Amino acid sequence: MYATRYSKPKNIEEAISALQAAEDGKLLAGGMTLIPTLKQRLAAPDCLIDLCAVGLSGIAEEGDALVLGAMSCHAEVESSADVQKHLPALSLLAGGIGDRQVRNCGTIGGSIANNDPAACYPAAVLALAARITTSKRTLSADDYFTGMFETALEEEEIITKISFPKTHKASYAKFGNPASRYAMVGVFIAKTDVGGLRVAITGAGQDGVFRHSGLEAALADSFDVAAIDAVDIDDSELMSDIHASADYRAHLIKEMTKLALQAIG
Ligand SMILES: Cc1cc2nc3c(=O)[nH]c(=O)nc-3n(C[C@H](O)[C@H](O)[C@H](O)COP(=O)(O)OP(=O)(O)OC[C@H]3O[C@@H](n4cnc5c(N)ncnc54)[C@H](O)[C@@H]3O)c2cc1C
Numbered sequence: 001m002y003a004t005r006y007s008k009p010k011n012i013e014e015a016i017s018a019l020q021a022a023e024d025g026k027l028l029a030g031g032m033t034l035i036p037t038l039k040q041r042l043a044a045p046d047c048l049i050d051l052c053a054v055g056l057s058g059i060a061e062e063g064d065a066l067v068l069g070a071m072s073c074h075a076e077v078e079s080s081a082d083v084q085k086h087l088p089a090l091s092l093l094a095g096g097i098g099d100r101q102v103r104n105c106g107t108i109g110g111s112i113a114n115n116d117p118a119a120c121y122p123a124a125v126l127a128l129a130a131r132i133t134t135s136k137r138t139l140s141a142d143d144y145f146t147g148m149f150e151t152a153l154e155e156e157e158i159i160t161k162i163s164f165p166k167t168h169k170a171s172y173a174k175f176g177n178p179a180s181r182y183a184m185v186g187v188f189i190a191k192t193d194v195g196g197l198r199v200a201i202t203g204a205g206q207d208g209v210f211r212h213s214g215l216e217a218a219l220a221d222s223f224d225v226a227a228i229d230a231v232d233i234d235d236s237e238l239m240s241d242i243h244a245s246a247d248y249r250a251h252l253i254k255e256m257t258k259l260a261l262q263a264i265g
Helices: 012-021 034-039 074-079 081-086 088-095 100-105 108-114 121-127 213-221 246-264
Strands: 005-007 025-028 047-050 059-062 065-069 131-134 138-140 145-147 159-165 170-176 183-192 196-202
Touching: 012 025, 012 047, 059 081, 065 081, 074 081, 074 088, 074 100, 081 088, 088 121, 088 170, 088 183, 108 121, 108 159, 121 145, 121 159, 121 170, 121 183, 121 196, 170 246, 183 246, 196 213, 213 246
Parallel strands: 005 047, 025 047
Antiparallel strands: 059 065, 065 159, 131 138, 131 159, 170 183, 183 196
Protein backbone atom coordinates (compact mmCIF):
# COMPACT_ATOMS: atom_id res chain seq x y z
CA MET A 1 0.00 0.00 0.00
CA TYR A 2 1.09 3.57 -0.61
CA ALA A 3 -0.67 6.80 0.22
CA THR A 4 -2.25 8.83 -2.59
CA ARG A 5 -4.25 12.02 -2.23
CA TYR A 6 -7.31 12.70 -4.39
CA SER A 7 -7.99 16.21 -5.61
CA LYS A 8 -11.07 17.41 -7.51
CA PRO A 9 -10.33 20.92 -8.85
CA LYS A 10 -13.21 23.07 -10.11
CA ASN A 11 -11.32 24.86 -12.88
CA ILE A 12 -8.13 24.67 -14.91
CA GLU A 13 -6.23 27.08 -12.64
CA GLU A 14 -6.97 24.91 -9.61
CA ALA A 15 -5.89 21.83 -11.56
CA ILE A 16 -2.56 23.44 -12.46
CA SER A 17 -2.03 24.55 -8.83
CA ALA A 18 -2.72 21.01 -7.65
CA LEU A 19 -0.19 19.67 -10.17
CA GLN A 20 2.41 22.20 -9.04
CA ALA A 21 1.81 21.41 -5.35
CA ALA A 22 2.20 17.66 -5.86
CA GLU A 23 5.55 15.94 -5.93
CA ASP A 24 4.41 13.46 -8.58
CA GLY A 25 0.83 14.40 -9.45
CA LYS A 26 -1.15 12.65 -12.18
CA LEU A 27 -4.15 13.96 -14.05
CA LEU A 28 -7.10 11.58 -14.00
CA ALA A 29 -9.55 11.64 -16.93
CA GLY A 30 -11.53 8.45 -17.64
CA GLY A 31 -9.03 6.33 -15.72
CA MET A 32 -9.17 3.56 -18.34
CA THR A 33 -5.40 3.53 -18.70
CA LEU A 34 -4.28 5.26 -15.52
CA ILE A 35 -6.16 3.12 -12.99
CA PRO A 36 -4.82 -0.21 -14.37
CA THR A 37 -1.35 1.38 -14.39
CA LEU A 38 -1.72 2.21 -10.69
CA LYS A 39 -3.06 -1.26 -9.90
CA GLN A 40 -0.02 -2.81 -11.54
CA ARG A 41 2.26 -0.49 -9.53
CA LEU A 42 3.70 0.93 -12.76
CA ALA A 43 3.04 4.40 -11.34
CA ALA A 44 2.62 5.59 -7.76
CA PRO A 45 1.61 9.27 -7.85
CA ASP A 46 1.29 11.11 -4.55
CA CYS A 47 -1.80 12.93 -5.86
CA LEU A 48 -4.53 12.12 -8.38
CA ILE A 49 -6.03 15.27 -9.90
CA ASP A 50 -9.44 14.44 -11.28
CA LEU A 51 -10.44 16.55 -14.30
CA CYS A 52 -14.13 15.60 -14.14
CA ALA A 53 -15.29 18.96 -12.65
CA VAL A 54 -12.89 21.25 -14.51
CA GLY A 55 -15.34 21.99 -17.33
CA LEU A 56 -13.57 20.37 -20.26
CA SER A 57 -16.59 18.54 -21.68
CA GLY A 58 -18.79 19.54 -24.56
CA ILE A 59 -18.77 19.41 -28.34
CA ALA A 60 -19.40 22.58 -30.32
CA GLU A 61 -19.27 23.90 -33.90
CA GLU A 62 -16.93 26.84 -34.39
CA GLY A 63 -17.09 27.95 -38.04
CA ASP A 64 -15.48 25.26 -40.18
CA ALA A 65 -14.34 23.31 -37.14
CA LEU A 66 -15.78 20.92 -34.61
CA VAL A 67 -14.31 21.49 -31.18
CA LEU A 68 -14.28 18.63 -28.70
CA GLY A 69 -13.59 19.25 -25.03
CA ALA A 70 -10.76 17.06 -23.78
CA MET A 71 -13.08 15.30 -21.30
CA SER A 72 -15.56 14.24 -23.99
CA CYS A 73 -15.92 10.49 -23.60
CA HIS A 74 -15.98 8.20 -26.61
CA ALA A 75 -19.73 7.48 -26.24
CA GLU A 76 -20.45 11.23 -26.39
CA VAL A 77 -18.37 11.60 -29.55
CA GLU A 78 -20.10 8.60 -31.11
CA SER A 79 -23.62 9.86 -30.36
CA SER A 80 -23.08 13.59 -30.93
CA ALA A 81 -25.44 14.87 -33.64
CA ASP A 82 -22.83 17.49 -34.60
CA VAL A 83 -20.08 14.89 -35.04
CA GLN A 84 -22.41 12.57 -36.97
CA LYS A 85 -23.39 15.46 -39.26
CA HIS A 86 -20.04 17.15 -39.84
CA LEU A 87 -17.42 14.46 -39.21
CA PRO A 88 -19.14 11.07 -39.39
CA ALA A 89 -15.84 9.18 -39.60
CA LEU A 90 -14.95 10.36 -36.10
CA SER A 91 -18.29 9.20 -34.72
CA LEU A 92 -17.72 5.75 -36.23
CA LEU A 93 -14.16 5.64 -34.88
CA ALA A 94 -15.37 6.48 -31.36
CA GLY A 95 -18.11 3.84 -31.56
CA GLY A 96 -15.52 1.17 -32.40
CA ILE A 97 -13.31 1.81 -29.36
CA GLY A 98 -13.05 -0.92 -26.72
CA ASP A 99 -16.28 -1.94 -25.02
CA ARG A 100 -19.25 -0.05 -23.56
CA GLN A 101 -17.51 0.71 -20.27
CA VAL A 102 -14.39 2.00 -22.00
CA ARG A 103 -16.49 4.17 -24.31
CA ASN A 104 -18.44 5.65 -21.41
CA CYS A 105 -15.36 6.44 -19.30
CA GLY A 106 -12.41 6.92 -21.67
CA THR A 107 -11.91 10.44 -23.03
CA ILE A 108 -10.38 11.89 -26.18
CA GLY A 109 -8.00 13.99 -24.08
CA GLY A 110 -6.83 10.96 -22.11
CA SER A 111 -6.37 8.99 -25.31
CA ILE A 112 -4.15 11.50 -27.06
CA ALA A 113 -2.26 12.40 -23.86
CA ASN A 114 -1.41 8.74 -23.45
CA ASN A 115 -0.65 8.26 -27.18
CA ASP A 116 -0.80 4.48 -27.05
CA PRO A 117 0.65 3.18 -30.36
CA ALA A 118 -2.52 1.10 -30.85
CA ALA A 119 -5.06 3.82 -29.98
CA CYS A 120 -7.54 4.98 -32.61
CA TYR A 121 -7.84 8.75 -32.00
CA PRO A 122 -4.20 9.60 -32.83
CA ALA A 123 -4.82 8.45 -36.43
CA ALA A 124 -7.84 10.76 -36.74
CA VAL A 125 -6.05 13.71 -35.15
CA LEU A 126 -3.06 13.34 -37.50
CA ALA A 127 -5.01 12.62 -40.71
CA LEU A 128 -7.44 15.47 -40.12
CA ALA A 129 -4.63 17.91 -39.21
CA ALA A 130 -6.46 18.67 -35.98
CA ARG A 131 -5.23 21.28 -33.50
CA ILE A 132 -4.67 20.50 -29.86
CA THR A 133 -5.22 23.30 -27.36
CA THR A 134 -3.67 23.02 -23.93
CA SER A 135 -3.49 25.17 -20.83
CA LYS A 136 -0.39 26.77 -22.40
CA ARG A 137 -0.72 26.85 -26.22
CA THR A 138 -2.18 25.38 -29.39
CA LEU A 139 -0.26 22.65 -31.21
CA SER A 140 -0.65 21.19 -34.68
CA ALA A 141 -1.10 17.42 -34.88
CA ASP A 142 2.21 17.27 -36.79
CA ASP A 143 4.08 18.77 -33.84
CA TYR A 144 2.12 16.98 -31.14
CA PHE A 145 2.87 13.24 -31.59
CA THR A 146 6.57 12.64 -30.95
CA GLY A 147 6.86 8.86 -30.47
CA MET A 148 5.39 5.77 -28.83
CA PHE A 149 3.58 6.98 -25.67
CA GLU A 150 5.38 10.31 -26.25
CA THR A 151 3.89 13.71 -27.03
CA ALA A 152 4.97 17.35 -27.04
CA LEU A 153 3.08 17.90 -23.75
CA GLU A 154 5.24 19.44 -21.06
CA GLU A 155 5.05 19.02 -17.29
CA GLU A 156 1.90 20.59 -15.87
CA GLU A 157 0.34 21.03 -19.32
CA ILE A 158 -3.31 20.05 -19.65
CA ILE A 159 -5.12 19.36 -22.92
CA THR A 160 -8.30 21.43 -22.93
CA LYS A 161 -9.78 20.84 -26.38
CA ILE A 162 -9.17 19.36 -29.82
CA SER A 163 -10.32 21.16 -32.95
CA PHE A 164 -11.13 19.13 -36.09
CA PRO A 165 -11.99 20.46 -39.56
CA LYS A 166 -15.44 19.38 -40.69
CA THR A 167 -15.37 16.94 -43.60
CA HIS A 168 -17.24 14.03 -45.11
CA LYS A 169 -14.14 13.04 -47.06
CA ALA A 170 -12.74 10.96 -44.23
CA SER A 171 -12.86 7.36 -43.17
CA TYR A 172 -11.30 5.00 -40.63
CA ALA A 173 -10.83 1.26 -40.99
CA LYS A 174 -9.44 -0.82 -38.15
CA PHE A 175 -8.33 -4.41 -37.78
CA GLY A 176 -8.94 -4.63 -34.05
CA ASN A 177 -7.41 -6.97 -31.54
CA PRO A 178 -10.28 -9.40 -30.88
CA ALA A 179 -9.83 -9.16 -27.09
CA SER A 180 -9.25 -5.44 -26.45
CA ARG A 181 -10.37 -3.86 -29.75
CA TYR A 182 -7.19 -1.77 -29.77
CA ALA A 183 -5.94 -1.39 -33.35
CA MET A 184 -3.57 -4.04 -34.65
CA VAL A 185 -3.69 -1.72 -37.63
CA GLY A 186 -5.96 1.28 -38.10
CA VAL A 187 -5.90 3.55 -41.16
CA PHE A 188 -7.52 6.97 -41.26
CA ILE A 189 -7.80 8.68 -44.66
CA ALA A 190 -8.87 12.32 -44.83
CA LYS A 191 -9.12 15.12 -47.37
CA THR A 192 -9.35 18.54 -45.76
CA ASP A 193 -8.66 22.13 -46.80
CA VAL A 194 -6.22 22.58 -43.92
CA GLY A 195 -4.23 19.35 -44.27
CA GLY A 196 -4.83 18.17 -47.84
CA LEU A 197 -4.91 14.42 -48.46
CA ARG A 198 -3.49 12.45 -45.56
CA VAL A 199 -3.22 8.78 -44.64
CA ALA A 200 -2.41 8.19 -40.97
CA ILE A 201 -1.66 4.76 -39.57
CA THR A 202 -1.98 3.56 -35.98
CA GLY A 203 -1.30 0.20 -34.35
CA ALA A 204 1.66 -0.56 -36.58
CA GLY A 205 4.53 1.89 -36.17
CA GLN A 206 7.41 1.38 -33.74
CA ASP A 207 7.21 5.12 -33.05
CA GLY A 208 3.44 5.24 -32.79
CA VAL A 209 1.10 6.92 -35.23
CA PHE A 210 2.57 8.02 -38.57
CA ARG A 211 1.64 9.28 -42.03
CA HIS A 212 2.42 7.03 -45.00
CA SER A 213 3.92 9.12 -47.80
CA GLY A 214 3.73 6.30 -50.38
CA LEU A 215 0.00 5.79 -49.86
CA GLU A 216 -0.60 9.54 -49.86
CA ALA A 217 1.29 9.97 -53.16
CA ALA A 218 -0.53 7.05 -54.81
CA LEU A 219 -3.95 8.31 -53.72
CA ALA A 220 -3.10 11.86 -54.79
CA ASP A 221 -2.44 10.44 -58.29
CA SER A 222 -5.53 8.30 -58.32
CA PHE A 223 -8.05 8.23 -55.48
CA ASP A 224 -8.91 4.64 -56.20
CA VAL A 225 -8.48 1.23 -54.55
CA ALA A 226 -6.44 0.02 -57.55
CA ALA A 227 -3.75 2.60 -56.75
CA ILE A 228 -2.97 0.93 -53.42
CA ASP A 229 -1.70 -2.41 -54.77
CA ALA A 230 1.39 -0.83 -56.31
CA VAL A 231 2.47 0.86 -53.06
CA ASP A 232 5.40 -0.71 -51.24
CA ILE A 233 4.82 -0.95 -47.48
CA ASP A 234 8.24 -1.25 -45.86
CA ASP A 235 7.89 -3.40 -42.74
CA SER A 236 11.33 -2.64 -41.27
CA GLU A 237 9.96 -0.01 -38.90
CA LEU A 238 6.69 -1.75 -38.09
CA MET A 239 5.94 -3.45 -34.78
CA SER A 240 6.22 -7.18 -34.34
CA ASP A 241 4.64 -8.68 -31.22
CA ILE A 242 2.54 -11.58 -29.97
CA HIS A 243 -0.46 -10.22 -31.86
CA ALA A 244 1.04 -9.80 -35.32
CA SER A 245 4.36 -9.81 -37.17
CA ALA A 246 5.64 -6.69 -38.92
CA ASP A 247 5.06 -8.43 -42.26
CA TYR A 248 1.42 -9.15 -41.39
CA ARG A 249 0.91 -5.56 -40.22
CA ALA A 250 2.30 -4.35 -43.58
CA HIS A 251 -0.32 -6.52 -45.30
CA LEU A 252 -3.06 -5.15 -43.01
CA ILE A 253 -2.07 -1.57 -43.79
CA LYS A 254 -2.91 -2.11 -47.46
CA GLU A 255 -6.14 -3.94 -46.69
CA MET A 256 -7.34 -1.35 -44.15
CA THR A 257 -6.45 1.47 -46.56
CA LYS A 258 -8.62 -0.19 -49.22
CA LEU A 259 -11.53 -0.58 -46.78
CA ALA A 260 -11.23 3.03 -45.63
CA LEU A 261 -11.13 4.26 -49.22
CA GLN A 262 -14.18 2.20 -50.22
CA ALA A 263 -16.11 3.71 -47.31
CA ILE A 264 -15.34 7.25 -48.50
CA GLY A 265 -16.68 6.26 -51.91
C1 LIG B 1 -10.12 -2.76 -22.38
C2 LIG B 1 -9.72 -1.49 -23.10
C3 LIG B 1 -9.91 -1.41 -24.47
C4 LIG B 1 -9.55 -0.25 -25.16
N1 LIG B 1 -9.72 -0.22 -26.50
C5 LIG B 1 -9.35 0.88 -27.19
C6 LIG B 1 -9.55 0.96 -28.59
O1 LIG B 1 -10.09 0.07 -29.26
N2 LIG B 1 -9.13 2.11 -29.22
C7 LIG B 1 -8.60 3.17 -28.53
O2 LIG B 1 -8.27 4.18 -29.13
N3 LIG B 1 -8.44 3.12 -27.20
C8 LIG B 1 -8.81 2.02 -26.51
N4 LIG B 1 -8.65 1.99 -25.17
C9 LIG B 1 -8.13 3.22 -24.47
C10 LIG B 1 -9.28 4.08 -23.93
O3 LIG B 1 -10.16 4.36 -24.95
C11 LIG B 1 -8.87 5.47 -23.33
O4 LIG B 1 -8.84 6.45 -24.32
C12 LIG B 1 -7.55 5.50 -22.71
O5 LIG B 1 -7.55 4.45 -21.77
C13 LIG B 1 -7.19 6.82 -22.01
O6 LIG B 1 -8.27 7.68 -21.76
P1 LIG B 1 -8.77 8.03 -20.31
O7 LIG B 1 -9.72 9.17 -20.46
O8 LIG B 1 -9.28 6.82 -19.62
O9 LIG B 1 -7.44 8.59 -19.60
P2 LIG B 1 -6.76 8.24 -18.21
O10 LIG B 1 -6.53 6.77 -18.09
O11 LIG B 1 -7.47 8.89 -17.09
O12 LIG B 1 -5.38 9.01 -18.42
C14 LIG B 1 -4.41 8.52 -19.34
C15 LIG B 1 -3.17 9.44 -19.30
O13 LIG B 1 -3.48 10.70 -19.88
C16 LIG B 1 -3.26 11.77 -18.95
N5 LIG B 1 -4.34 12.74 -19.20
C17 LIG B 1 -5.66 12.49 -19.18
N6 LIG B 1 -6.35 13.58 -19.55
C18 LIG B 1 -5.44 14.56 -19.79
C19 LIG B 1 -5.53 15.91 -20.23
N7 LIG B 1 -6.73 16.50 -20.49
N8 LIG B 1 -4.39 16.63 -20.39
C20 LIG B 1 -3.18 16.06 -20.15
N9 LIG B 1 -3.02 14.76 -19.75
C21 LIG B 1 -4.15 14.02 -19.57
C22 LIG B 1 -3.31 11.11 -17.58
O14 LIG B 1 -2.58 11.82 -16.60
C23 LIG B 1 -2.69 9.75 -17.88
O15 LIG B 1 -1.29 9.85 -17.90
C24 LIG B 1 -9.01 0.86 -24.46
C25 LIG B 1 -8.85 0.78 -23.07
C26 LIG B 1 -9.19 -0.37 -22.38
C27 LIG B 1 -9.00 -0.42 -20.89
